[in-house]
Amino acid sequence: MTATVIDGKEFAAKVRAQVATHVTRLKTDHGITPGLAVVLVGEDPASQVYVRSKGKMTVEVGMKSVEHKLDVQTSESDLLALIDQLNKDPEIHGILVQLPLPKHLNEELVVNSVDPAKDVDGFHISNVGLLGTGQKSMVPCTPLGCLMMLRDHHGSISGMNAVVIGRSNIVGKPMAQLLLNDSATVTIAHSRTKDLADVVRRADIVVAAVGRPEMVLGDWIKPGATVIDVGINRLDAPEKGEGKTKLVGDAHYESCAAVAGAITPVPGGVGPMTIACLLANTVTACCRANGLVEPEGLTA
Numbered sequence: 052m053t054a055t056v057i058d059g060k061e062f063a064a065k066v067r068a069q070v071a072t073h074v075t076r077l078k079t080d081h082g083i084t085p086g087l088a089v090v091l092v093g094e095d096p097a098s099q100v101y102v103r104s105k106g107k108m109t110v111e112v113g114m115k116s117v118e119h120k121l122d123v124q125t126s127e128s129d130l131l132a133l134i135d136q137l138n139k140d141p142e143i144h145g146i147l148v149q150l151p152l153p154k155h156l157n158e159e160l161v162v163n164s165v166d167p168a169k170d171v172d173g174f175h176i177s178n179v180g181l182l183g184t185g186q187k188s189m190v191p192c193t194p195l196g197c198l199m200m201l202r203d204h205h206g207s208i209s210g211m212n213a214v215v216i217g218r219s220n221i222v223g224k225p226m227a228q229l230l231l232n233d234s235a236t237v238t239i240a241h242s243r244t245k246d247l248a249d250v251v252r253r254a255d256i257v258v259a260a261v262g263r264p265e266m267v268l269g270d271w272i273k274p275g276a277t278v279i280d281v282g283i284n285r286l287d288a289p290e291k292g293e294g295k296t297k298l299v300g301d302a303h304y305e306s307c308a309a310v311a312g313a314i315t316p317v318p319g320g321v322g323p324m325t326i327a328c329l330l331a332n333t334v335t336a337c338c339r340a341n342g343l344v345e346p347e348g349l350t351a
């Protein structure tokens with residue numbers, strides 16, 4: 052069997068088009084422009100590229116984009132003061148603090164200082180608790196994007212066996228909660244799981260989010276299963292020329308695609324959906340802030 056490729060790039064473009072429609076409606080019917088603020092501390096080149104592409108797409112869907120680039124040595128109190136200012140700013144509906152932060156800053160404290168209603172990353176402890184109890188919350192962008200692709204591909208995932216590999220607060224844990232809320236049978240596995248290959252072989256849905264390049268192999272995959280590859284690993288690619296690099300996922304694409312029923316590629320899979328969901332979350336936050344009906348299909 053050769054897997055159906057789930058095209059995250061195409062799907063993300065559709066999600067962004069839906070977002071744009073809602074932005075237009077908010078502007079023309081209510082005179083409101085959703086605004087997203089992104090805070091970047093330090094000058095990590097990969098983060099800068101990512102922040103730029105977010106800013107561009109935010110503007111493309113008609114929203115207001117604000118970028119705050121702070122020096123790598125910014126103090127915690129200065130960062131918290133900026134977050135406080137953004138929390139109070141009525142033109143800002145979503146706030147994202149790019150992670151990881153430089154070592155001298157307390158990430159938990161910073162994340163929990165964002166107004167939960169503007170927490171478009173869904174990392175605030177209130178949103179984590181709401182998601183964990185099946186209540187309305189802001190949902191982390193990467194898992195939300197994965198859920199949208201799974202729902203689209205399968206219609207319903209109720210009763211399916213899902214194995215999430217990885218237990219991070221950013222992907223693994225919220226992914227498991229979302230799958231559970233959709234009535235999948237969920238196993239959270241990780242690098243220390245005993246007989247990991249055998250655990251994965253039972254899965255109808257495999258979400259690979261361990262952060263180890265090409266770790267999940269084709270012979271771990273149940274024939275016909277769906278593989279969602281969250282990993283984005285940049286590896287040296289001397290075969291492409293000196294100094295060249297390539298992106299690979301946490302799943303070994305060729306061997307998995309030979310067995311799976313469906314698979315997301317890297318690049319062009321989960322990554323673009325993450326950004327689309329960030330924009331979707333900003334519209335959702337804007338609607339909730341203004342007591343308006345929130346868009347269907349853009350939330351969990």
Ligand SMILES: Nc1nc(=O)c2c([nH]1)NC[C@@H]1CN(c3ccc(C(=O)N[C@@H](CCC(=O)O)C(=O)O)cc3)C=[N+]21
Pocket residue numbers: 101147148149150151172192283298317318319320321322323324325326
């Ligand atoms: N508070 C916070 N929220 C985040 O959501 C967050 C963050 N911090 N820190 C950094 C990571 C990284 N991240 C990516 C999103 C999309 C692509 C993406 O679209 N990647 C393209 C490839 C891009 C390329 O070619 O390099 C793809 O997979 O097709 C990548 C990386 C969000 N992050």
